[in-house]
Amino acid sequence: xxxxxxxxxxxxxxxxxxxxxxxxxxxxxxxxxxxxxxxxxxxxxxxxxxxxxxxxxxxxxxxxxxxxxxxxxxxxxxxxxxxxxxxxxxxxxxxxxxxxxxxxxxxxxxxxxxxxxxxxxxxxxxx
Numbered sequence: 001x002x003x004x005x006x007x008x009x010x011x012x013x014x015x016x017x018x019x020x021x022x023x024x025x026x027x028x029x030x031x032x033x034x035x036x037x038x039x040x041x042x043x044x045x046x047x048x049x050x051x052x053x054x055x056x057x058x059x060x061x062x063x064x065x066x067x068x069x070x071x072x073x074x075x076x077x078x079x080x081x082x083x084x085x086x087x088x089x090x091x092x093x094x095x096x097x098x099x100x101x102x103x104x105x106x107x108x109x110x111x112x113x114x115x116x117x118x119x120x121x122x123x124x125x126x127x
Contacts, residue, residue: 040064042109055124
């Protein structure tokens with residue numbers, strides 16, 4: 001009787017592991033699966049983003065590069081925000097700054113919301 005209980009328990013644990021791992025694979029997008037179209041030709045810079053860019057010495061070409069090549073940080077993104085979802089992309093600029101840039105796609109284009117240096121704290125007067 002004890003042996004059959006152990007076999008049942010081990011079988012249930014194995015099934016649980018298989019079920020959990022399959023659910024995880026379905027919920028995680030593949031490496032090339034994006035939540036939004038990364039079209040750098042229609043960027044709209046907010047006043048706040050322009051201020052942060054100036055303070056951190058980041059130019060438009062670096063923002064465009066992060067948009068095209070940056071890695072999506074899902075934990076810092078808000079894809080279900082209404083009316084405009086927000087996506088946080090991370091990458092490294094030409095001069096080696098590790099940055100997170102928040103983009104909000106809309107019908108007019110992609111708004112650049114903010115630019116964050118992940119390694120250095122800058123004293124900017126941006127609201």
